[in-house]
Amino acid sequence: AFYMLLDWDRMVAVIDSWVPRDNVATVRAIARDINTATAGFVRGQGTLCLVLGAMYATGLTLTGLNFAVLIGLFAGLISFIPYVGSLTGLVHED
8 A cells, every 4th residue: 555655646647548548537437436435435344343343342341351342342443354353252251
């Protein structure tokens, strides 16, 4: 991501050179739509991670688990990886 930000103008210029001049407006409109959809997806996933983290932390705290808030928030933050976040909450306490 850092290199993309660093060379963004050069990358756009190279990709722009590949697009036929007749289709530049169409390609840019499609790219704008893709950017909007991707940004919405990332915002939604971020919100979902925060909500799940709060729910996991609350539930684990109510069960009396040690470090419940830490485990719940961590499970919520990594819930963007399918199955990993929810499985993180399965901690056995002796």
